[in-house]
Amino acid sequence: MADGEIKVGIISCSGEEIPEGTISRLATRRVLELMRPDNTVTICLPLFLAGNEAEREFATKHPTITVDGCSKLCAKKGTEKHSGPVSAAIVVSEILNGEGACCARSAKCQTETDKEAVWLVSEEIAKAVDSIISENCCCSVENADTGECACSKPLPGMVIEVDGRPVTIAGLSLIFDHLAENGLAADDLCGDKLLETVKIYHQIEPEEENVYKTALISAYKKYRRQ
Amino acid sequence: MTIDVKKQKIIVMPCSGIGKVHGLIAREATYAVTDELAPDSFEPMCLALLVSGDEEALAKIKKMDCITVDGCPKLCAAKNVEMAGGKIVRSIRVVDAFKNYRGAEPGTATKLADDGWTIVSEIAGGICNKREGEVS
Numbered sequence: 001m002a003d004g005e006i007k008v009g010i011i012s013c014s015g016e017e018i019p020e021g022t023i024s025r026l027a028t029r030r031v032l033e034l035m036r037p038d039n040t041v042t043i044c045l046p047l048f049l050a051g052n053e054a055e056r057e058f059a060t061k062h063p064t065i066t067v068d069g070c071s072k073l074c075a076k077k078g079t080e081k082h083s084g085p086v087s088a089a090i091v092v093s094e095i096l097n098g099e100g101a102c103c104a105r106s107a108k109c110q111t112e113t114d115k116e117a118v119w120l121v122s123e124e125i126a127k128a129v130d131s132i133i134s135e136n137c138c139c140s141v142e143n144a145d146t147g148e149c150a151c152s153k154p155l156p157g158m159v160i161e162v163d164g165r166p167v168t169i170a171g172l173s174l175i176f177d178h179l180a181e182n183g184l185a186a187d188d189l190c191g192d193k194l195l196e197t198v199k200i201y202h203q204i205e206p207e208e209e210n211v212y213k214t215a216l217i218s219a220y221k222k223y224r225r226q
Numbered sequence: 227m228t229i230d231v232k233k234q235k236i237i238v239m240p241c242s243g244i245g246k247v248h249g250l251i252a253r254e255a256t257y258a259v260t261d262e263l264a265p266d267s268f269e270p271m272c273l274a275l276l277v278s279g280d281e282e283a284l285a286k287i288k289k290m291d292c293i294t295v296d297g298c299p300k301l302c303a304a305k306n307v308e309m310a311g312g313k314i315v316r317s318i319r320v321v322d323a324f325k326n327y328r329g330a331e332p333g334t335a336t337k338l339a340d341d342g343w344t345i346v347s348e349i350a351g352g353i354c355n356k357r358e359g360e361v362s
Contacts, residue, residue: 013272014244014253014274015274016271016272017275021242025244026336029336033336042244043245044242044245044302045273045274045277046277046302046306049278049306050305072278074274074277074278075274078278105261106257106261107337107338108254
């Protein structure tokens with residue numbers, strides 16, 4: 001990442017009492033590790049709230065997204081109390097319409113439903129990250145002498161249907177373009193190459209590889225027909 | 227393992243530090259105790275809720291004994307419980323548990339490997355085997 005580029009801070013409540021706290025923590029980690037690793041940083045909420053000035057400066061240095069498990073909004077309220085307004089506030093229980101309460105608190109008991117919940121929330125966090133970066137780019141443009149924005153926009157996501165559920169894969173159209181340019185035919189044999197390439201940018205659990213492969217073949221064929 | 231369920235529950239408060247595997251181990255050790263080994267004797271409390279000044283959480287922490295489980299030497303859980311006026315009967319540091327597992331590969335802040343789960347079991351067993359009055 002170039003100097004001066006924005007790092008968005010994500011502060012998760014990680015509430016221990018409720019499953020949504022686990023989802024907030026895992027979704028935040030997913031964005032940090034896999035979805036927007038170059039544009040995001042984090043800090044432990046308890047350290048931020050009880051820390052010294054250096055830790056409290058975190059949210060003044062970075063546009064910050066809070067991720068709260070429930071409507072008590074501990075992360076949002078704590079961050080705003082010490083560092084001013086946050087750029088976005090995600091509430092897991094709202095995104096999941098209360099269905100997160102059925103998920104597991106411990107990773108030991110995680111099911112497919114839990115993973116889907118984490119994915120859904122992480123998608124929302126990633127969207128908020130993209131929006132903040134985009135807004136900050138626009139601000140730079142408005143203040144600049146030139147009329148064009150020099151910074152790159154976030155990669156557009158493409159939605160594919162995996163085993164009946166919509167999944168957004170950032171940059172998928174670019175991946176398809178690249179593979180098409182390299183001669184990958186849009187037939188039933190292209191699945192392995194598609195999966196191999198997409199896995200570099202998008203986390204896919206081993207047990208889900210087959211359903212992703214099917215979805216990617218279908219999406220690639222459709223994309224090439226356009 | 228024998229737990230006297232007539233006694234008041236003890237709060238187990240992990241730091242859940244999001245940056246390192248130690249935070250996840252603290253969190254999972256808490257769930258191993260409160261959800262599996264001794265749910266009648268221990269319960270978790272949201273650290274963020276306490277730190278954010280929730281009145282109900284503050285009142286509860288002053289009434290009940292608490293075991294804190296911190297991932298790193300910054301001891302966020304222990305310090306915050308103390309500041310809230312809670313009584314810590316035991317303060318556990320995950321980094322100390324690692325001393326018995328030199329070279330272990332515990333996993334990441336997102337997912338524990340087998341060594342990580344082994345450390346979780348050790349910490350959880352330690353919490354269940356020692357009750358109030360013990361401060362390490």
